[in-house]
Amino acid sequence: MKLRRRTRADGAGQHHADPCVAELIRALGEDRVRADGAARHLASADASMFSDGAAGPVCFPDSTEHVQAIMQVAARHDRAVLPRGAGSGLSGGAAPLGDPIVVSTTRMNRVLEVDEQDRVAWVQPGVINLDLTKQVTPLGLHFAPDPSSQQVCTIGGNVANNSGGPHCLAYGVTSAHVLAVEVVLSTGEAVVLGGLEAEPSGYDLRGAFVGSEGMFGIATKIAVRLTPNPESVRTLLLSFDTVADAAATVGSVIASGLVPAAVEMMDKRCVAAVEDFVHAGYPRGAAAVLLIEVDGLQRGVEADTEKVAEIGRAHGGTVRVAADEQERALLWKGRKSAFGAVARVAPDYYLHDTVVPRSKLVEVLEAVYEIVDRYDLTAVNVFHAGDGNLHPLMAYDSREPGVNERVAAAGREILEVSLAVGGVLSGEHGIGVEKRDFMEYQFTSADLEQQALLRRSFDPHCRLNPGKVLPSAHSCADIASLSASKVNGVWG
C-alpha cells in the first residue's frame, strides 16, 4: 500500500494537561480516549494522498450517548470534530484539518437487529460492509453496495461517502439502501432521519445526510435495506483487441434494454498486473476485458447471458462464461484485487475517480493515456464502465524527485478532460480535501452557496469535519482552530 513520509503529530502527550481531553476522559472513561502521539499519528491520515493532517485526541465511543457527550465537550471547547470509520477513503474525507477531536467508530461495530420480514438491518456505523453481508447470507440476503474496499470499509463510511461499487449499476448506490439514520448533531442532540415507514414526514434529510462526508453529523445507528440474493447469476469475461471495441460493447449492451448487475472494464496493463498477482485467467493479449454480470431469474438470465455474448462477439470480442461458482469467484477476485496487484508494480498509487457519459468513454480513455504518457507515469485503468465511472490508477514511487507534482498535474488534467465532455468530479470517492478546490469547476458560486446552506442547517457552527467539500469562500468562517492550520488541497 501507500508509503508515506509523515512526521508524527507534534507534542505527543501534551494533551494530558488539555482541559478538553480531561473532560472527554471524564465523560467516556480513560480507555475510550487516546491523546498520545501514536494514536493521533494513526488518525492523522486516511488512504488518500493527503498526509499533512494533525489529529487531536482520538475517541472510541461505543454508544450514541458517548458520541453525544463528545459533541458537548467539543462545543464547550469550540473544537472541530471529525468522524472516522476505517480510514479507507481516497479523497481525504477522514484526513484531519485543524486538530479536531477524532471520533473513531471502530468500537461501534455491532449489527443491532435484523428484521427478516421487512429486510432491514439496524447496524452501528463501525460494522464492516462485508461482515454485514456475511451475517445475513444464511437468510438469502445481502447489503448491495459493494465498494472494492468492502473487506475493510465501514457502513458509516459508506453512508458518509454515498459509496458505490460494481453492483450499484443495477442496484443503486448507498443512498438507495439507507432507510433511516440516527445522527448526533453538533449540538449533541440525537435525531432519527428517515424512517422504516413508507413515507417519513418532512424533507428527505436522510437523503441529505447520505454523502455529507461527515460534515452534517455523526451517524450512530443506520437502518439499511437488505437485498434478496438473485436466484441466478452468470458472469461473462469478454476480451477485445481494442479498447474502442470494448467500450462499444458496453454501449450496445446498455442500449439493448439490458440492465446488467455489473459491467467492469480492465485495460491491458491492468490485466497484466492482475494476472501476475492472482492468476484469475484473464487473457494477457487483450487490449481490454469486460467483466459483465447478469442476474435475476433463471430463464431470463439465460436469455440475457446469450444476448450479452452475442453483442460481445458482434464487436469482435472473445466470450467466456464462468462455468461454475468457483470460476465466477476467481473472475471477481481478479477485479477486486486489481488495486492490490498494481501496488506490486510501484510502491505508491493514486486512484482517480471521475464520471463521464458512457458514449465518451473511448475519447476520455485515449486522453487519459495521452496525459499519463506525457507526464511519464504508468497508468492502469480498471473501472465501472457500465455507468461511465472512470478510475485511472497511476502507479509511482514517491521517492522519485518531482513525481508527486507530475501525478498531481496529470490528475488535474484528467479532471478537466472529464468535465469538458459533460462529466462530474467524483462518482463514488467523494470530494473531501482532494477535489474541494475543483468544486468551482463544476458548480457556480450560487450553487455552492445552496450547498453551504444545507450544511449550516445541520451544523450552524461548521464544527464537523471543517475545511472539506466546499471551497473556503463557501465555508463558514470555519472555527478558530482551523484557521491556524494548513488547509491546502492536495493539488492546491
Place this chain on the structure above:
Amino acid sequence: MIAPPVIDDTALLAFAAEIGSAGPVMVRGGGTQWDVGGAPDSDIREVSAPTGIVEFRPDEMTVCVRAGTTVAALHAVLAEHGQRTALPDGSVPGGSPASTVGGTIAVGRSPVTRLGDGHIRDAVLQLHYVAADGQLVTAGGPTVKNVTGFDMCRVLVGSLGTLGCIGDAILRTRPRPEHEQWAKFADAEPETVLNTAKTATAILWDGSSVWARLCGHRVDVEDDLVRLPASYEVPPPDLPPFRWSRRPKDLHRLPNETGRFIAEIGVGVVHCERPDPNPPPVPASVAALNRRVRELFDPNRRFNPGRSVGQL
C-alpha cells in the same frame, strides 16, 4: 481553468426572471396533488414551469426535461426508444395524465410500482431550480453516478416547492420490460405473492384479493404465473384518495376503521378513504431541523407560503 456550464436555456432563464427575487410565489404543475401539505395562502402569484424535452440520450439512459412537461408526454417520447422513467404517468393506478415532471418531483410521492422501480427520488440526477434569491441553481449532475458535493436533489424531491422552484430535471431512464401485465390472485396471502412472484414490481392488497404487476422477461413472468395461479390481465383497482404511511410488516395490523383500503405490499403505503387518524409522530428535534432548512433556504417564506412539508 474550467468554468461550470452556463445555463443558456432561454425558457429556463425566463422562468427564473418570472420567479424573481421578492414576493410570494408558487409554481403550479398539473394540480393533481394540490391538496398535499395544505392549501397555499390566497392571492399568491402563480407561475408555470417551462415545458418541453431538452435532450433525450437513449444511449446514456438519461433525459433532460423541463419541469412543466407532463410525465405522459415525456414517456411518449421515451417509448420510441423502449424506455421510461420511474415517475408515474396516467397508466398506473393513482397516476394522472395531467401530472407534470416538476410537480411529481416536488411532491415526491412514488407510484405503486415503487416496489420494483424504486423511489422516484433515485431517478433524479440533476435539477435546475430557482432559489429564493432568484438565482438559477444546479443541484446534482448530469451523469448516472455522481457524488460531487452534497446531495441537494434529495432535499428538493418532496419539498413541495418550499425550498426552490424546479425548472428542469435530468432523469435516469430505464428500459421498458419485454412483458408486463397485471394479474389478480383471489385467495392468496399478500406475503406469499411478495415472496413468490419474483417479477412483481407492484403488489396491491385490499384485505382479501391481491393484484400484482408482473414485469420482465416473458418467460420469467410465465414462471411466476405457474407458481401462483392467477386471473390473468385483470386491471388493477382504483386507489382511494388518502395515503397512510406504515412499515411494510404493519400492513396486517391496519385498524378496522380504515374503510376500503388498498395497501402497497412490501412498501407500506396504504391508500384509504379517509386521512390517517394516527400518523407516525415526528419528534420535536426532527421538526426543528426541518424548520431550520426551510428558514435558511427561504428566509422570507416567499415560496408556497401556507403549504408545509409533512405538516411540520
